[in-house]
Amino acid sequence: MSVIEVSNLHKAYRGKVAVQEVSFAVAEGEIFGILGPNGAGKTTTVECVAGLRVPDGGMIRVLGLDPRRDATKLHTQVGVQLQESQLPERLKVWEALHLYASFYPDPLDWEQLIVDWGLAEKRATPYAKLSGGQKQRLFITLALVGNPKVVFLDELTTGLDPQARRETWELIEKLRRTGVTVVLVTHFMEEAERLCDRLAVIDDGQVVALDTPAGLVSKVDNRQRIRFRVAGQFDERLLTGIPEVSEVAHEGSHLVVTGRGDLLYAVTSVLARNQIVAADLRVEQASLDDAFVALTGKRF
Numbered sequence: 001m002s003v004i005e006v007s008n009l010h011k012a013y014r015g016k017v018a019v020q021e022v023s024f025a026v027a028e029g030e031i032f033g034i035l036g037p038n039g040a041g042k043t044t045t046v047e048c049v050a051g052l053r054v055p056d057g058g059m060i061r062v063l064g065l066d067p068r069r070d071a072t073k074l075h076t077q078v079g080v081q082l083q084e085s086q087l088p089e090r091l092k093v094w095e096a097l098h099l100y101a102s103f104y105p106d107p108l109d110w111e112q113l114i115v116d117w118g119l120a121e122k123r124a125t126p127y128a129k130l131s132g133g134q135k136q137r138l139f140i141t142l143a144l145v146g147n148p149k150v151v152f153l154d155e156l157t158t159g160l161d162p163q164a165r166r167e168t169w170e171l172i173e174k175l176r177r178t179g180v181t182v183v184l185v186t187h188f189m190e191e192a193e194r195l196c197d198r199l200a201v202i203d204d205g206q207v208v209a210l211d212t213p214a215g216l217v218s219k220v221d222n223r224q225r226i227r228f229r230v231a232g233q234f235d236e237r238l239l240t241g242i243p244e245v246s247e248v249a250h251e252g253s254h255l256v257v258t259g260r261g262d263l264l265y266a267v268t269s270v271l272a273r274n275q276i277v278a279a280d281l282r283v284e285q286a287s288l289d290d291a292f293v294a295l296t297g298k299r300f
């Protein structure tokens with residue numbers, strides 16, 4: 001069942017098109033990523049879908065509701081964490097959760113959320129005294145406190161150090177296990193690859209690809225490369241005869257074998273049969289990063 005349906009979404013700001021012909025559907029329980037460079041139209045898309053911005057055209061349904069016409073009904077079923085959210089400086093963690101919980105008819109136990117999201121020690125800390133990672137965690141709990149069926153998280157980990165980013169990812173994986181549908185806006189490849197079940201890649205206001213992270217990568221290049229060193233003379237014909245191998249090349253002291261399918265197994269079996277020891281063996285595959293460059297012609 002589709003929890004979110006978007007078709008031909010269009011939005012311009014004073015004549016400048018930000019989003020055009022954007023279409024996608026998000027299934028129940030999915031973590032759906034919207035990936036793209038700065039200014040691609042990600043936030044505009046999410047704000048329209050969450051009912052925070054009025055689109056110029058297209059159709060949007062969230063849990064079968066129209067975000068504009070049924071805004072009041074939808075409000076209690078979605079949670080939103082927006083990019084660059086702010087709270088009053090002196091508002092304490094528990095006060096923020098207590099306040100937000102009062103907006104919803106059937107909120108979660110916010111005391112439990114404080115514990116579950118690692119904020120127990122910061123319960124009475126004012127917002128301004130929290131670290132970047134703690135603030136983000138607080139915003140996630142505020143997006144969740146209404147017990148939503150769908151959560152929108154926009155640029156969740158921007159500005160966090162690598163450690164805090166990884167901790168946040170673990171929390172999102174925890175969120176996945178609760179069955180909530182998550183729409184995650186990001187411009188981090190690694191984040192998209194690790195967390196998202198499927199991704200819409202947006203560039204210049206348009207969806208340029210929509211697939212699983214692995215599917216996106218395989219569309220671009222499904223070749224693999226194995227790089228290793230061998231001591232002494234090596235007869236390349238041992239490898240060029242294998243059906244999985246398309247090329248064997250020398251790079252300095254290393255051999256680089258390119259091919260498809262179960263290349264690693266095919267190559268290591270031949271090496272083992274011939275009692276050849278491969279040192280520094282590494283397998284290289286196309287990454288989501290490569291896929292993005294191929295799809296958009298841009299690098300982050």
Ligand SMILES: Nc1ncnc2c1ncn2[C@@H]1O[C@H](COP(=O)(O)OP(=O)(O)OP(=O)(O)O)[C@@H](O)[C@H]1O
Pocket residue numbers: 013014017018036037038039040041042043044045083187
């Ligand atoms: N309120 C606004 N008024 C005018 N132009 C806007 C407004 N909001 C966004 N834009 C423009 O619309 C385009 C899409 O912006 P949007 O914020 O949706 O992109 P984004 O992919 O979320 O970017 P970022 O990763 O930088 O947040 C950009 O060119 C941006 O400058």
